[in-house]
Amino acid sequence: MALIVHKYGGTSMGSPERIKNVAKRVAKWARAGHQMVVVPSAMSGETNRLLGLAKELAPAKESNAYMRELDMLASTGEQASSALLAIALQAEGMESISYAGWQVPIRTNSAFTKARIESIEDDKVRTDLNAGKVVIITGFQGVDEVSNITTLGRGGSDTSAVAVAAALKADECLIYTDVDGVYTTDPRVVPEAKRLKTVCFEEMLEMASLGSKVLQIRSVEFAGKYKVPLRVLSSFTPWDIDINEEAKSGTLITFEEDTQMEQAVVSGIAFNRDEAKISIIGVPDKPGIAYQILGAVADGNIEVDMIIQNIGKDGRTDFSFTVHRNDYARAIDLLNAKVLPNLGSAEVLGDTKICKVSIVGIGMRSHVGIASKMFRTLSEEGINIQMISTSEIKTSVVIDEKYMELAVRALHKAFDLDQVQA
Amino acid sequence: MALIVHKYGGTSMGSPERIKNVAKRVAKWARAGHQMVVVPSAMSGETNRLLGLAKELAPAKESNAYMRELDMLASTGEQASSALLAIALQAEGMESISYAGWQVPIRTNSAFTKARIESIEDDKVRTDLNAGKVVIITGFQGVDEVSNITTLGRGGSDTSAVAVAAALKADECLIYTDVDGVYTTDPRVVPEAKRLKTVCFEEMLEMASLGSKVLQIRSVEFAGKYKVPLRVLSSFTPWDIDINEEAKSGTLITFEEDTQMEQAVVSGIAFNRDEAKISIIGVPDKPGIAYQILGAVADGNIEVDMIIQNIGKDGRTDFSFTVHRNDYARAIDLLNAKVLPNLGSAEVLGDTKICKVSIVGIGMRSHVGIASKMFRTLSEEGINIQMISTSEIKTSVVIDEKYMELAVRALHKAFDLDQVQA
Numbered sequence: 131m132a133l134i135v136h137k138y139g140g141t142s143m144g145s146p147e148r149i150k151n152v153a154k155r156v157a158k159w160a161r162a163g164h165q166m167v168v169v170p171s172a173m174s175g176e177t178n179r180l181l182g183l184a185k186e187l188a189p190a191k192e193s194n195a196y197m198r199e200l201d202m203l204a205s206t207g208e209q210a211s212s213a214l215l216a217i218a219l220q221a222e223g224m225e226s227i228s229y230a231g232w233q234v235p236i237r238t239n240s241a242f243t244k245a246r247i248e249s250i251e252d253d254k255v256r257t258d259l260n261a262g263k264v265v266i267i268t269g270f271q272g273v274d275e276v277s278n279i280t281t282l283g284r285g286g287s288d289t290s291a292v293a294v295a296a297a298l299k300a301d302e303c304l305i306y307t308d309v310d311g312v313y314t315t316d317p318r319v320v321p322e323a324k325r326l327k328t329v330c331f332e333e334m335l336e337m338a339s340l341g342s343k344v345l346q347i348r349s350v351e352f353a354g355k356y357k358v359p360l361r362v363l364s365s366f367t368p369w370d371i372d373i374n375e376e377a378k379s380g381t382l383i384t385f386e387e388d389t390q391m392e393q394a395v396v397s398g399i400a401f402n403r404d405e406a407k408i409s410i411i412g413v414p415d416k417p418g419i420a421y422q423i424l425g426a427v428a429d430g431n432i433e434v435d436m437i438i439q440n441i442g443k444d445g446r447t448d449f450s451f452t453v454h455r456n457d458y459a460r461a462i463d464l465l466n467a468k469v470l471p472n473l474g475s476a477e478v479l480g481d482t483k484i485c486k487v488s489i490v491g492i493g494m495r496s497h498v499g500i501a502s503k504m505f506r507t508l509s510e511e512g513i514n515i516q517m518i519s520t521s522e523i524k525t526s527v528v529i530d531e532k533y534m535e536l537a538v539r540a541l542h543k544a545f546d547l548d549q550v551q552a
Numbered sequence: 553m554a555l556i557v558h559k560y561g562g563t564s565m566g567s568p569e570r571i572k573n574v575a576k577r578v579a580k581w582a583r584a585g586h587q588m589v590v591v592p593s594a595m596s597g598e599t600n601r602l603l604g605l606a607k608e609l610a611p612a613k614e615s616n617a618y619m620r621e622l623d624m625l626a627s628t629g630e631q632a633s634s635a636l637l638a639i640a641l642q643a644e645g646m647e648s649i650s651y652a653g654w655q656v657p658i659r660t661n662s663a664f665t666k667a668r669i670e671s672i673e674d675d676k677v678r679t680d681l682n683a684g685k686v687v688i689i690t691g692f693q694g695v696d697e698v699s700n701i702t703t704l705g706r707g708g709s710d711t712s713a714v715a716v717a718a719a720l721k722a723d724e725c726l727i728y729t730d731v732d733g734v735y736t737t738d739p740r741v742v743p744e745a746k747r748l749k750t751v752c753f754e755e756m757l758e759m760a761s762l763g764s765k766v767l768q769i770r771s772v773e774f775a776g777k778y779k780v781p782l783r784v785l786s787s788f789t790p791w792d793i794d795i796n797e798e799a800k801s802g803t804l805i806t807f808e809e810d811t812q813m814e815q816a817v818v819s820g821i822a823f824n825r826d827e828a829k830i831s832i833i834g835v836p837d838k839p840g841i842a843y844q845i846l847g848a849v850a851d852g853n854i855e856v857d858m859i860i861q862n863i864g865k866d867g868r869t870d871f872s873f874t875v876h877r878n879d880y881a882r883a884i885d886l887l888n889a890k891v892l893p894n895l896g897s898a899e900v901l902g903d904t905k906i907c908k909v910s911i912v913g914i915g916m917r918s919h920v921g922i923a924s925k926m927f928r929t930l931s932e933e934g935i936n937i938q939m940i941s942t943s944e945i946k947t948s949v950v951i952d953e954k955y956m957e958l959a960v961r962a963l964h965k966a967f968d969l970d971q972v973q974a
Contacts, residue, residue, distance in 0.1 A: 146605055146608035146609050149609060150609060153609075180632060184639050186568035187568050187575075187639045187640040187643055188639050188643035191642070193642070195638075195642060195649065196639060199636075199639045199642070199649075200635070200639075202631060202634070202635035202638075202652070203632050203636060203639075205631075206628035206629075209624060209625075209627075209628050209631075210602060210625050210628045212624070213622070214606060214609060214621075216617075217610050217618060218609040220613070220615070220617060220618055221609055221610035221611075225617065227617065227620070227621075228624055230624070230701075232654070233700075278655075279652070
């Protein structure tokens with residue numbers, strides 16, 4: 131008997147018929163003798179419907195009071211889908227109970243619309259599991275220390291599932307989604323993309339953060355931190371597929387470097403167009419300048435991804451970084467209001483028409499020449515590189531967004547990813 | 553400066569445009585210097601949509617576990633509408649915050665889908681009001697002592713509003729609805745029905761419980777118990793109507809017998825077809841028999857309305873009562889399973905094709921012959937009376953439901969209610 135956490139995305143929960151299928155699948159696992167915890171997303175379209183209503187009432191605002199209400203609003207989607215799943219499980223003859231984040235409770239900080247989980251109490255859930263109940267826990271949401279409902283931001287249900295699995299020391303966390311695993315890149319862009327049977331945690335972290343869209347990055351961080359075995363698999367297999375076959379499907383995220391993996395130098399090509407580039411030109415080249423700029427941005431609760439500082443000249447340097455496009459306008463305002471006045475003649479430039487493309491592979495650690503092969507490939511396609519950032523297991527470039535598909539396809543071919551054996 | 557509670561029904565909250573109008577109306581009251589608390593229902597159609605999804609997943613069941621999930625599900629409707637109203641108020645330039653029942657908290661017992669409010673904490677709300685915020689509190693819901701979400705049953709938002717008004721010792725509770733007040737009877741049945749400027753609390757209690765559909769009965773009980781001045785008025789007047797005119801519109805529910813009222817012997821004709829009749833024939837005529845029957849029904853959490861016991865004959869009697877139609881099948885099952893086996897040769901008969909029609913009036917206390925005038929009127933129309941029940945200020949009859957409209961129209965005319973001066 132194992133303790134298993136299932137997470138189902140909005141598409142899997144998209145209609146009463148689909149919810150019934152989820153219930154049948156979960157019941158199959160429970161009847162196989164496992165203790166089951168399920169974390170569902172809102173029914174597909176529901177979160178957008180709710181936020182759409184809010185938009186009709188008020189232009190997007192940054193006030194804390196407004197974002198608190200957005201969380202009150204959006205969190206209802208998962209509460210409803212969780213109750214519906216509990217009802218469907220009861221109709222399947224399983225004892226089942228649903229909990230909203232605040233009931234568990236899943237405690238978070240108070241950063242509305244993008245809160246972070248701080249702790250999860252497991253008493254209630256364990257009592258129910260020991261009583262033979264299937265426990266449903268709302269994804270995406272928690273409660274802060276003064277009883278405000280918070281949400282974790284888009285994709286937060288993955289994080290909820292992994293955090294719950296970590297808190298319960300679950301044997302495995304299965305993320306059911308509308309793709310059947312992690313691919314060498316997005317098959318919609320490169321039809322030759324191949325599914326990976328395993329991917330190591332560090333690669334997955336880079337793939338997720340860089341936009342492979344399979345899992346939310348924080349869920350992978352959580353899984354890595356607490357060593358939660360994590361599997362991404364399809365919710366579109368028939369619910370009555372053999373459980374042993376199902377348990378081996380999809381992509382397993384491993385925590386040890388697999389000998390297999392060492393052979394593939396590059397495991398995947400990640401990309402996204404969610405970011406915008408901000409450059410501050412003519413910054414005084416002196417100690418503390420990066421903190422002066424990025425500290426203000428961080429105080430505005432804006433996450434920064436790539437950061438580049440060029441070599442200075444004449445006591446001045448250029449400083450560039452990328453932020454999420456949703457935060458772009460706010461970041462520009464914030465820099466103009468709070469940072470620029472202290473930087474003399476510096477000037478802020480921004481560009482939202484960019485994308486980021488990365489090659490990721492644990493094998494890059496022990497191979498040289500990978501980055502230069504990437505640059506050569508892009509150069510051969512006539513694609514200009516605007517920013518470069520490297521780490522041990524990835525190399526990322528920022529390019530004009532109109533070249534994104536071209537770049538991804540060229541790199542996928544150049545690194546022989548269409549030859550991967552699933 | 554007064555402390556005012558507004559309650560808006562689902563129709564008033566039915567679209568973003570309507571929510572904006574509610575926000576503008578509330579803002580008008582706040583700008584006139586009042587401390588404002590608002591209790592909204594779910595957007596019209598939302599509760600039915602949610603419960604419809606549940607029905608697609610499972611046939612209606614009576615298990616506690618199932619009803620707990622229905623409450624988790626249904627309560628999301630008010631949470632969403634409350635957050636939307638807070639956002640609309642913020643867009644109007646008012647500081648505003650919404651609370652779900654559990655956040656206030658509004659404490660209830662654990663009778664899922666028809667919980668009763670036990671207490672309301674007012675600290676948080678008072679702090680916000682004193683800080684100048686408009687406070688939105690979800691109608692229809694609360695939390696039990698082990699943090700389960702509960703709902704108060706259909707129309708429960710009225711009760712929430714009055715209970716909140718009582719807890720805060722509000723100066724007045726205004727129930728905005730899609731009718732412009734309390735009428736002598738339902739104008740859809742009798743076009744000549746007239747609006748009452750005032751109605752006394754006891755009459756209102758009878759009118760509400762008998763189906764005037766303007767207010768939920770428990771909200772009137774609460775208002776009476778805590779002497780909350782309660783006004784029913786239309787939410788379809790323009791939001792920018794003069795506040796003094798608005799404050800005097802609709803129908804005020806009074807707590808003292810008004811001299812005016814004494815002149816109208818009968819104030820209104822109430823009716824409903826929500827009930828079903830259950831008769832147990834051939835019950836042993838001995839002490840404790842009513843308890844034996846109704847105790848079992850009460851244990852099943854089924855509310856009983858009219859109760860009639862005929863004079864016994866040969867040691868046997870007949871016992872009849874009415875329950876809500878939704879509870880009818882369950883009541884019959886329960887009687888057959890738990891009560892009949894102990895009653896010898898008794899037999900259960902039921903009828904769902906009935907309706908109840910009542911004449912209500914505080915003036916009936918000091919006038920004789922009112923009931924007989926009612927019976928004569930029905931007799932002249934050829935309507936057979938199946939059950940009769942009387943109290944100081946009302947007389948109710950159960951008749952075949954097909955005669956309902958006919959009976960109401962005839963009684964409305966017989967008691968000169970079309971002559972009432974609004």
